[in-house]
Amino acid sequence: MKYTVLALGGDGIGPEILKAGIDVANAIVEETDLELDISYDLIGGICWDEHQTFCQPKTVAAAQKTSAVLVGAVGGAKWDKLKIDVLPEERDGLMRLRKEMRAFFGMRPARYYPQLHNQTPYARGKVENSDLMVLREMCGGAMFAQPRGIKIEKNQRYAYDTAGYAETEIRQFAVCGFELARLRKNRLVSIDKSNVMESYRLWREVVQEVSNEYKDVEVKHLYADNCAFQIAMDPKKFDIVLACNFLGDLFSDLAGIISGGLGMLPSASLCGPPVGLTKGIYEPVHGSAPDLIGAGIANPIGMILSVGMMFNYSFGRKDLSNRIEHAVNQVLEAGCVTPDVGGTASTDEVTAKVVKEIQK
Missing domain, CATH: 3.40.718.10 (Isopropylmalate Dehydrogenase)
Incomplete structure (x- = not known):
């Protein structure tokens, strides 16, 4: 079974955490009958810099044809200061994408992790x-x-x-x-x-x-x-x-x-009820954190868990979603976490640990 995914890294740390999510997605399908066809495009401020729009019409059209959309993060002070007299969704590429896809059903789970209690x-x-x-x-x-x-x-x-x-x-x-x-x-x-x-x-x-x-x-x-x-x-x-x-x-x-922190939070915006297979946009809750660009310490867990939600709601594979969640729990148990939740691990180290747990 082939599923198409549109990957939009966006701004700030968005591309870094998107890569982490895609690494996990590719790892989880290795021994299944699933095939992911992933394409890439721009959204947010980086799209404005190149095309004077925060989300191109062709990006919306591509999103409407895919099984799911993955988004890293969008926005930043550089673009917040722009003085353009347009509708809100034209100032925010992600808002436009949600509006035109009719991705109206936002799901934002939050759960307690005993390993991170001291961060609460x-x-x-x-x-x-x-x-x-x-x-x-x-x-x-x-x-x-x-x-x-x-x-x-x-x-x-x-x-x-x-x-x-x-x-x-x-x-x-x-x-x-x-x-x-x-x-x-x-x-x-x-x-x-x-x-x-x-x-x-x-x-x-x-x-x-x-x-x-x-x-x-x-x-x-x-x-x-x-x-x-x-x-x-x-x-x-x-x-x-x-x-x-x-x-x-x-x-x-x-x-x-x-x-324990915004970096732990995934989200989904579905185009219909959370039953059966539903097209959706999947992204972490946190922002683009421009101060962390290139530091290699952005927390990938929110993105990774968003990928898990994608497998559950858009691909109908709750079993694979559960495996991703289990892998994340094992990594937390091992104490491999980024500085925002009290650790010293890098983005790549956390991602590699999750992939290793999935492959066991």
Whole structure:
């Protein structure tokens, strides 16, 4: 079976960690009937420098034809300062890719690693066995909605954004969340600010309507501020957190505390429900970290685990995904970790150890 993969290294440490992920992907398929056909292209600031766009139309077209897309990292201060009057997705190549692929179902897992406990702020006994998934709607809400802008009003600058969702957007996202809940622990928490915002009132109403079709899944609604407090205090009582684009961005980083660092966090943005084979974009949660370029110490684990998610959701090979996760756990057990999580290993050393564990 052949699967096509579009690999987009992006900016900063992106190309370095992308290489690590591809090394692991190639290692895991060596003794299987799978064949990976990997092509490469540009995205992000490096694409702007060459083509004056953050994501070329041909890249979007190629992504729409592939089985999956791997992304390293995008962005940096150099390009944040550009003054171009365009839509948000035209300022961010990854946002454009998600929007045009309709990769709306964001999955951001965070789990506790006992080997990295000292990298968390928790006392012993407070975080053990935590394993939660923040689900983030990726193609709507405040990140994309119009109108937005900055204008002069009463002799001063006035900035405004729109936080809006269509009922159909909320419904398709919620359905995917409930489907995933059935694959996990049959419980889900939906977060909002329905006490103060109309868009969140609709969010809560639609999620509750969808829950009526999933009587086997326990659903709770929490205000986002209260949920943030509860996750910080007792993360192990949560399994799935269902959030809009804006809140999902915040809560996925918050949940990452239990893993010991952002470098440990993978993510997937799927174009449909997490059942069967679904096209998706796979990337680590962390940023491009331009200060680490060429240092050889970027943490590859988030990228490697993102590759594992690709094998699970886009290739239907959960067995290979599990092998990647097991290999990562063995490497952590051996203490082979990068400086961001308390170690001294290089990117290449961690990657080589994971590959070696896979090949055992």
